[in-house]
Amino acid sequence: MPHTDTPTPASASLAEHGLILRELTQSSVSAAENPAVARQYRTVERGFYEEPPTGEALDQWLGLSLQDGRRFLGVYPQDADPAQTDPVGTFVDFVKGLHVGGAREVPAWLISNVTVSPTHRRRGILRAMMGESLQTSLDRGVPVAALTASEGGIYSRFGFGVANSFRSIEVEVQGGLPLRGPAPTGSVRLVEPRELDGLGDELYRRAYLQTPGSVERTASYRVEETDANLHRNGGKGTGLYAAVHYDDGGRPRGFVTYRFGGWEKKPQTMEVQSLITTTAQSHRALWQFLGSLDLIDRISWQAAPDDGLLEAMVVDRRRIRTTFTQDRLWLRILDVPAALSARPWSQDGSILLTVTDSMGWAEGTWRVDVVGGEATVSRAESTAAPDLSMDVAELGSVWLGGISPEVLRQAALVTEHRPGAAAELGRMLAQDRPVHSMTGF
Numbered sequence: 306m307p308h309t310d311t312p313t314p315a316s317a318s319l320a321e322h323g324l325i326l327r328e329l330t331q332s333s334v335s336a337a338e339n340p341a342v343a344r345q346y347r348t349v350e351r352g353f354y355e356e357p358p359t360g361e362a363l364d365q366w367l368g369l370s371l372q373d374g375r376r377f378l379g380v381y382p383q384d385a386d387p388a389q390t391d392p393v394g395t396f397v398d399f400v401k402g403l404h405v406g407g408a409r410e411v412p413a414w415l416i417s418n419v420t421v422s423p424t425h426r427r428r429g430i431l432r433a434m435m436g437e438s439l440q441t442s443l444d445r446g447v448p449v450a451a452l453t454a455s456e457g458g459i460y461s462r463f464g465f466g467v468a469n470s471f472r473s474i475e476v477e478v479q480g481g482l483p484l485r486g487p488a489p490t491g492s493v494r495l496v497e498p499r500e501l502d503g504l505g506d507e508l509y510r511r512a513y514l515q516t517p518g519s520v521e522r523t524a525s526y527r528v529e530e531t532d533a534n535l536h537r538n539g540g541k542g543t544g545l546y547a548a549v550h551y552d553d554g555g556r557p558r559g560f561v562t563y564r565f566g567g568w569e570k571k572p573q574t575m576e577v578q579s580l581i582t583t584t585a586q587s588h589r590a591l592w593q594f595l596g597s598l599d600l601i602d603r604i605s606w607q608a609a610p611d612d613g614l615l616e617a618m619v620v621d622r623r624r625i626r627t628t629f630t631q632d633r634l635w636l637r638i639l640d641v642p643a644a645l646s647a648r649p650w651s652q653d654g655s656i657l658l659t660v661t662d663s664m665g666w667a668e669g670t671w672r673v674d675v676v677g678g679e680a681t682v683s684r685a686e687s688t689a690a691p692d693l694s695m696d697v698a699e700l701g702s703v704w705l706g707g708i709s710p711e712v713l714r715q716a717a718l719v720t721e722h723r724p725g726a727a728a729e730l731g732r733m734l735a736q737d738r739p740v741h742s743m744t745g746f
């Protein structure tokens with residue numbers, strides 16, 4: 306079966322090293338019919354020190370990738386056949402919705418699976434792949450790129466800024482988890498994880514549209530929450546539990562999936578994998594349910610929001626310990642007028658912003674006029690005196706309201722030319738709800 310890769314314009318730096326950047330096309334869900342894509346994916350898994358899938362598990366992954374519409378880039382020796390050669394650089398991009406506030410979405414260019422072989426690092430392979438990908442995003446009219454990063458020091462040089470964070474928590478639940486306020490309404494029912502097929506997507510979609518800074522989730526989440534990943538225990542399940550909260554009318558409003566940490570682990574711990582809720586009652590009910598599990602002393606959650614909601618709900622907030630916090634979504638604005646005018650603004654006003662961009666796309670001085678919560682954004686005269694200047698990475702950080710321009714001014718990353726302009730921009734960009742990204746990708 307011939308592979309269907311096409312060479313893309315290779316950057317001069319790759320050619321100097323005898324390398325070429327290729328785009329691979331996936332034609333079906335069969336690894337045998339897509340040897341170059343299958344090799345690319347196995348190379349990614351090895352790049353992150355994971356055991357690469359084979360057989361049906363690899364086909365399952367190819368099916369998920371097709372659902373996401375992933376585009377694969379690989380860097381190869383110039384004469385190599387991608388069907389028979391592992392790439393020395395891997396890169397994946399695809400388009401999903403990004404919630405920018407007020408239940409509005411923009412298409413975002415998601416970047417993932419970036420690896421460079423340890424034998425080929427620091428020769429500009431990442432830079433070449435990133436340049437090609439971001440230009441393609443712009444060419445296809447996608448105004449913003451997004452990623453979740455393995456390391457914090459890599460991506461600001463490409464214009465990405467941290468837009469929100471997540472945290473890992475441990476909640477002590479010996480004797481239950483007393484909540485403040487009225488008892489939660491509705492009921493919680495245990496279900497088999499496979500019963501979440503379809504329901505999980507529906508509830509995620511509703512929760513996502515309530516959570517600015519979240520992206521539509523990738524297809525792999527469906528497989529994980531139904532415990533049907535063929536790469537784990539041949540798809541026979543891994544001891545995942547699931548519970549759904551129903552309101553008083555019997556409508557599903559949220560769910561939680563969780564796994565027991567094992568009897569060896571002390572204190573005895575239940576690990577939350579996913580907690581998705583669409584109403585305040587559902588959130589309360591599912592935490593009360595987790596707090597009431599017999600034989601369990603602690604609930605842990607690796608990817609919890611950092612919004613203060615759980616602390617506000619419980620009688621004793623000291624039962625909640627944050628053990629880790631990390632940047633989550635990194636955003637790279639490519640088309641300034643399209644990105645800034647897509648979101649709702651919380652306060653009217655006018656700001657002149659000078660943006661620097663080492664890759665060029667967002668460079669310039671931009672006039673932002675907000676009337677009735679809608680922004681009109683246009684290029685200003687080059688002689689116009691700006692109110693604020695910042696790099697495009699900082700613009701990505703403040704755009705959705707998750708990071709304060711005033712804090713970045715205090716960090717000397719935003720320069721104020723009119724006193725008070727940073728705080729004013731912060732008020733204009735504020736969101737009604739906490740900014741959080743519910744998934745990685």
Ligand SMILES: CC(=O)SCCNC(=O)CCNC(=O)[C@H](O)C(C)(C)COP(=O)(O)OP(=O)(O)OC[C@H]1O[C@@H](n2cnc3c(N)ncnc32)[C@H](O)[C@@H]1OP(=O)(O)O
Binds near residue numbers: 419421422453459
């Ligand atoms: C979105 C995601 O998928 S996140 C996952 C990223 N992948 C990993 O962490 C897997 C392990 N690491 C790797 O595969 C590689 O080291 C990569 C992908 C991080 C870097 O690839 P390379 O081809 O070596 O990077 P490249 O030579 O193009 O360097 C580009 C720039 O990034 C810088 N850089 C590269 N790696 C790092 C790093 N780990 N930390 C800080 N800066 C870095 C380089 O110094 C260079 O800077 P400059 O152009 O401003 O001088």
